[in-house]
Amino acid sequence: MLEGRSLIGPDDFSVTELDRLFELTEQIKNDKRYLRRSCRGKLLAALFFEPSTRTRLSFEAAMLRLGGSTLGFAEPGSSSASKGESLADTVRVVSSYADAIVMRNPKEGAALLASRYSSVPVINAGDGGHHHPTQTLTDLVTIKQLCGQFSGLTVGFCGDLKFGRTVHSLASSLSRYADVKMIFVSPGELTIPEYITQGILKKNNISYTETDRLEKVIGGIDVLYMTRVQRERFLNEEEYIRLKDSYILTPKLMRFAQSGLVVLHPLPRVNEISVEIDDDPRAAYFKQAEYGMYIRMALLASILGVV
Numbered sequence: 335m336l337e338g339r340s341l342i343g344p345d346d347f348s349v350t351e352l353d354r355l356f357e358l359t360e361q362i363k364n365d366k367r368y369l370r371r372s373c374r375g376k377l378l379a380a381l382f383f384e385p386s387t388r389t390r391l392s393f394e395a396a397m398l399r400l401g402g403s404t405l406g407f408a409e410p411g412s413s414s415a416s417k418g419e420s421l422a423d424t425v426r427v428v429s430s431y432a433d434a435i436v437m438r439n440p441k442e443g444a445a446l447l448a449s450r451y452s453s454v455p456v457i458n459a460g461d462g463g464h465h466h467p468t469q470t471l472t473d474l475v476t477i478k479q480l481c482g483q484f485s486g487l488t489v490g491f492c493g494d495l496k497f498g499r500t501v502h503s504l505a506s507s508l509s510r511y512a513d514v515k516m517i518f519v520s521p522g523e524l525t526i527p528e529y530i531t532q533g534i535l536k537k538n539n540i541s542y543t544e545t546d547r548l549e550k551v552i553g554g555i556d557v558l559y560m561t562r563v564q565r566e567r568f569l570n571e572e573e574y575i576r577l578k579d580s581y582i583l584t585p586k587l588m589r590f591a592q593s594g595l596v597v598l599h600p601l602p603r604v605n606e607i608s609v610e611i612d613d614d615p616r617a618a619y620f621k622q623a624e625y626g627m628y629i630r631m632a633l634l635a636s637i638l639g640v641v
């Protein structure tokens with residue numbers, strides 16, 4: 335169904351195709367031997383022009399668990415990009431070495447450009463402050479596992495909603511499900527872009543509110559998606575320092591939340607969730623990171639055509 339397809343934006347796959355990926359993820363999670371060695375002889379190139387722990391390592395782990403191999407670089411200084419080679423040339427060459435490419439790049443639109451020059455599927459592992467669709471797959475499968483369904487949920491997004499690409503991708507993807515409500519909590523300087531609210535949510539008749547006060551809305555939220563303030567996207571360090579601790583989820587604040595709340599965070603966490611929350615049964619962000627590997631296994635097996 336997804337064989338040979340690239341994944342550039344959060345809505346490149348239909349809801350039906352996502353359901354199939356979620357089913358496959360569930361099978362992989364429940365049976366660690368399922369699909370083992372299915373990608374033997376296949377190569378995944380991981381081109382990371384920006385730092386990453388989870389995305390790069392979970393893709394590598396996913397490919398190795400499927401019996402395939404990986405190659406690539408973890409920072410651009412070790413590639414010929416540092417000598418001035420264009421992204422188009424890099425991708426043309428690498429796609430003749432590998433069966434799929436996963437790429438993170440600081441420039442918005444870089445993954446789309448790469449897909450136009452690649453002869454193999456390209457997976458966007460984050461393009462600047464734009465999108466991060468495999469984080470969205472991770473977030474969606476975690477919500478599905480823990481809440482059972484998307485419809486009827488109130489999802490709160492808190493933190494840097496301006497630069498947080500995972501927020502943009504998840505809000506966009508969730509807008510395809512019925513009766514989802516969204517609450518956006520951010521300082522005025524870091525509000526969600528209008529292309530999401532006006533261009534996507536309004537168009538899909540999604541009910542949403544914006545506020546700068548987490549304590550006022552936390553009680554009505556089913557899934558709370560915390561995010562860090564994205565230091566690397568700020569032009570002014572003083573502005574970052576002023577805003578970085580705008581929200582810190584503490585046990586005191588959690589007392590106002592529902593007993594069934596699910597707290598997610600794409601990670602890395604800096605200071606926005608107190609470590610005391612880690613033992614709260616409502617904290618699901620480490621489980622979320624683990625699901626990220628299973629769904630990347632499902633994705634790779636699907637686009638490589640072995641399932």
Ligand code: CP
Pocket residue numbers: 385386387388389390466469600601602
């Ligand atoms: N969530 C996420 O993208 O984490 P990394 O930056 O560590 O890959």
